[in-house]
Amino acid sequence: MTSITPRPVGDHGDRHPMSIVAYLLVLFIIPSLGLAVAFFAQGQASAAGGAAIAGVLSLLGAAAIYSTMARRLDHSPLIPDSSSAEKARYLVEYRH
Numbered sequence: 001m002t003s004i005t006p007r008p009v010g011d012h013g014d015r016h017p018m019s020i021v022a023y024l025l026v027l028f029i030i031p032s033l034g035l036a037v038a039f040f041a042q043g044q045a046s047a048a049g050g051a052a053i054a055g056v057l058s059l060l061g062a063a064a065i066y067s068t069m070a071r072r073l074d075h076s077p078l079i080p081d082s083s084s085a086e087k088a089r090y091l092v093e094y095r096h
Contacts, residue, residue, distance in 0.1 A: 022065035025058040
């Protein structure tokens with residue numbers, strides 16, 4: 001159940017700002033590796049290498065952000081609600 005009470009000014013809701021950055025890095029992987037393939041097909045190896053390196057760096061950056069957030073926040077940054085009330089509700093609903 002959601003709460004109607006206003007959130008504190010510094011509260012970002014269910015999202016951490018760095019998870020948004022990591023998400024954008026994940027989105028950048030697809031076009032960068034697609035460009036790498038297209039550049040290789042055109043015979044432009046240096047441009048293809050640059051695009052491939054950009055894709056790999058995006059992947060590593062997103063993985064580093066997500067793993068750091070998981071350690072510091074003590075929950076997965078991909079799962080937004082990690083409150084104790086939500087955990088209790090989940091255990092009641094799905095415990096077998």
